[in-house]
Amino acid sequence: MPELPEVEVTRRGFADRIVGARIESVRIGKPLRWALMVLPQALVGRRVREVRRRGKYLLIDLDRGLLLLHLGMSGSLRFDIHLPEPGVHDHFDLVTELGTLRLNDPRRFGAVVYVDDEEAPWALKLLGGLGMEPLGDAFDLDAFHAGLKKRRTAIKQVLLAGDVVVGVGNIYASEALFMAGIRPTLSAARISRPRAAKLHAAVREILARAVEKGGSTLRDFSNVDGQNGYFQLEATVYGRAGEPCRVCGTPIRQMKQGQRSTYYCPHCQKS
DNA sequence: AAAAGCCCCTGGATGC
DNA sequence: TGCATCCAGGGGCTTT
Known part of the structure; x- marks a missing residue:
């Protein structure tokens, strides 16, 4: 599914609504492409600073560290103050004081990875080889x-x-x-x-x-x-x-x- | 180093 | 109705 437009539409849909929110809990469902790389409990109490996009990745900056999200082939995000009980394909919930961000991904090709910063090995591995952003001035x-x-x-x-x-x-x-x-x-x-x-x-x-x-x-x-x-x-x-x-x-x-x-x-x- | 295949996984559509 | 086969927005990893 998600190419740049879908990821950008997703980003715009919740960025302004989640910025500043404190993380209250994290729920993990079935495993995705890679492990989260941090104990979900460790995210509790951190705040969302910004939501960016790089290629088909979403970057959720926290006051310490950031989450890298990829929607794979069949992933989509939902965001709402209140969401129903998670279904079998809801594999990740980021519960904040302003609403819950939920990743639904039937095929589980998507990913949620935590890194301390963009120079971390996993960040470099996932984002390091990416080419130019096609929208904006950098596309030379x-x-x-x-x-x-x-x-x-x-x-x-x-x-x-x-x-x-x-x-x-x-x-x-x-x-x-x-x-x-x-x-x-x-x-x-x-x-x-x-x-x-x-x-x-x-x-x-x-x-x-x-x-x-x-x-x-x-x-x-x-x-x-x-x-x-x-x-x-x-x-x-x-x-x-x-x-x-x-x-x-x-x-x-x-x-x-x-x-x-x-x-x-x-x-x-x-x- | 570049290019070509393989594979991860689930569900829907199609065919027998 | 049941079962097998094929196909699907991505991309990392292994093999040529």
């Missing part, structure tokens, strides 16, 4: 093009890898490549400067638009208030195999790249 076109030139793999794979630019997952990679008119299998290193510029702009536009629409809800995703996103309704290629291209009418094709589905228009994305 020169650096983007330079990053592509180093990679001979298919451009779709490079977008997904997250070491050049972060946050672009399987839906938005296909969407951005369609917007830029680039064939997903094209070697990243072979992308010309003008086309890199188009892709750079497309990534920004697609992600920003998706944030505006509340993200994409295919199955599990909803925001912290349980509301769905609507970007999936304006997908141009993702999930539309066999349906006519919205621009030229040619049937959209589906293929596999690295065990993941890629969608593209063979006419609009000739190379």
Whole structure:
């Protein structure tokens, strides 16, 4: 589920509501991808300072230390003053005086990790290799093009890898490549400067638009208030195999790249 | 060093 | 209705 837009929509949904709150208790359900790395009891009494996002990670800064949250493939967060009894897929509750933040994740590919600071080994391991943030000023076109030139793999794979630019997952990679008119299998290193510029702009536009629409809800995703996103309704290629291209009418094709589905228009994305 | 596969896990859709 | 198979928004780890 959650690519950058969904994580950002999630962040915006509870950041202002939880900042300043004192942690009253922590409840752990089934194990997630990694152990919490700190005794939940040790978090009690700390206060939430800020909620940030880096790529697809949420960073919850406390007055001492921070929590790194990842939603994996099927995770979503809820936040409310009062939440019902936890269900089988509710694996983490951060109970604060201003409300409870709850992670629901059926497939349990998500993660909650505590670190003392961003230089801690686990923080470096998870965040250290991440590429540029696509929204905001740090997404530099020169650096983007330079990053592509180093990679001979298919451009779709490079977008997904997250070491050049972060946050672009399987839906938005296909969407951005369609917007830029680039064939997903094209070697990243072979992308010309003008086309890199188009892709750079497309990534920004697609992600920003998706944030505006509340993200994409295919199955599990909803925001912290349980509301769905609507970007999936304006997908141009993702999930539309066999349906006519919205621009030229040619049937959209589906293929596999690295065990993941890629969608593209063979006419609009000739190379 | 880069690239390609494998795997973690659960549930929904589809097919026989 | 029951059971098997395939597929799904991610990404770390191991192997080439």
